[in-house]
Amino acid sequence: MRLGEFILRDMDSILAQWEAFAATLLPAAENLKSLELRNDAQHILEAVVKDLGTPQTRKAQAEKSMGRGPKLIGAPATAAQTHAVLRARNGFNINQLAAEYRALRASVLRLWIDECDPTAPDLDDMIRFNEAIDQALAESVGYYSAHVEQARNLFLGMLGHDMRSPLQAIQMTAVYLSALNNGEKISEAARRLINSGSRMQALLDDMLDFNRANLGLGIAIAPGSVDLAKQFAEELDLLRAAHPDHRVDLEVVGDSTGVWDGRRLQQLLGNLVLNAFRYGASDRPVRVVLRGMAAEVCFEVKNSGPIIEPCTLDRIFDPLNRGVENEHNYAAESHLGLGLYIAREIAEAHGGTLQARSDVTETVFSVRLPRSR
The missing domain is CATH 3.30.565.10 (Histidine kinase-like ATPase, C-terminal domain)
Structure with a gap:
């Protein structure tokens, strides 16, 4: 039996193994339901089957195995890309995301080889399947990394913005204490507060500027x-x-x-x-x-x-x-x-x-x- 036919015929058992493995990826999977654990697995497998049935040159197969498959401009996100974003939102780390693909590859090939026994499995199907899984993994990792990086930058930007108000209050209070000139110890303490506040303000400004640049907004200027x-x-x-x-x-x-x-x-x-x-x-x-x-x-x-x-x-x-x-x-x-x-x-x-x-x-x-x- 060809691998594409086998995947479509035994989709339920393959998805059951995917779900069982995903459930072991704790703590992220602890409170997820069956459909959430399976996520886009069926669509990923259907894309793999479609790929197996599409004629390809050796060069195209090699490119795909390195995560450089053809990308259509304006095309919607692939199932692998959507899967990565949902896993990131549910708290899966990137190692757990990659482990899902390793487990999927192993379980599909093992089940298919057992089905083919004693006949030898089709080697071209096996190579094409591995290339398709590698492409899906590359798409998932790329989308996961971009999603996590943007979420981190947004968090740091909001944190830096929210920290400005209490920091300004500290600096204004220190300036007020210094202006009172109420003893050398108080004035010295106020100067230390002012200097420390200025250093914190500089660090905060640098962090916010870095975030703006990372989010593609550039440095804000007012000419x-x-x-x-x-x-x-x-x-x-x-x-x-x-x-x-x-x-x-x-x-x-x-x-x-x-x-x-x-x-x-x-x-x-x-x-x-x-x-x-x-x-x-x-x-x-x-x-x-x-x-x-x-x-x-x-x-x-x-x-x-x-x-x-x-x-x-x-x-x-x-x-x-x-x-x-x-x-x-x-x-x-x-x-x-x-x-x-x-x-x-x-x-x-x-x-x-x-x-x-x-x-x-x-x-x-x-x-x-x-x-x-």
């Missing part, structure tokens, strides 16, 4: 007429006050006005300078050079220090990527490793670019911004 020289001077004054042990110089050449989001570009500059503080030579100044040209403005943040190896430079803008910490630099927990990633996102939101280069002389981060979009 207006800006003089970058003035904006950068203000930002560097704040950085000097917060990091008195570091020196940073600003050089401006040409016209630095344009249409940008000034606050975001201050954030971009601040991220680059803080990165230079962390990883550059602490006894050498960080230099910011701002140049205005006809159609664009570019600025560079330069620091002396250890050379960045090419393999590190290739992934330096990757999110959640930190350099090697130095014992004299800031604690790793004070940042999320998102600074350079967010800096690049801000530059791209303005239609610009951010690039890095490093040699034995210096490390340079270069930003190019069109004057308007």
Whole structure:
């Protein structure tokens, strides 16, 4: 008997074995009913049977076995994709999802081989069946991963948004206590609250920006007429006050006005300078050079220090990527490793670019911004 005919004839017994195995995947399956445990199993098997009856070239079969089967634009989700989303919503992890396909493959082949005995099973059917299961598994894993990632990003975005209000209340109370000037101990405690609140606010802002970018929303900007020289001077004054042990110089050449989001570009500059503080030579100044040209403005943040190896430079803008910490630099927990990633996102939101280069002389981060979009 051919495998497709066998699957259709013995569908009930195959689904019963699927259900029995799915019921063992605890704790997710603990409270699920029979139909929920079977989920889209019948539709997956029917798709496999249809695939077995469809003529295919060897090349097409090989592509499908690697999860690269043909995809129709605008086609509805496959049964395997729908199954993955429902399993994710019911709390199954990705290992349990993959285990279902392994168990399905084993049970179908075992039942079919027993049915064929003593006649040898059709080898082409067996190969085609394995390829079809591999394709279904690839579709399920892809949809599962995308669903979980989006759910996580939405959760983090809501969490970050909801945390802002109590954090602002703490900061405002600390500022009020500091203004009372009611004894040195209270003022010192208030300053610690203010500094800690500012660090938490920066981490929270980075997390929210990262989430926006991951959800495909990009970095939000509000462009207006800006003089970058003035904006950068203000930002560097704040950085000097917060990091008195570091020196940073600003050089401006040409016209630095344009249409940008000034606050975001201050954030971009601040991220680059803080990165230079962390990883550059602490006894050498960080230099910011701002140049205005006809159609664009570019600025560079330069620091002396250890050379960045090419393999590190290739992934330096990757999110959640930190350099090697130095014992004299800031604690790793004070940042999320998102600074350079967010800096690049801000530059791209303005239609610009951010690039890095490093040699034995210096490390340079270069930003190019069109004057308007």
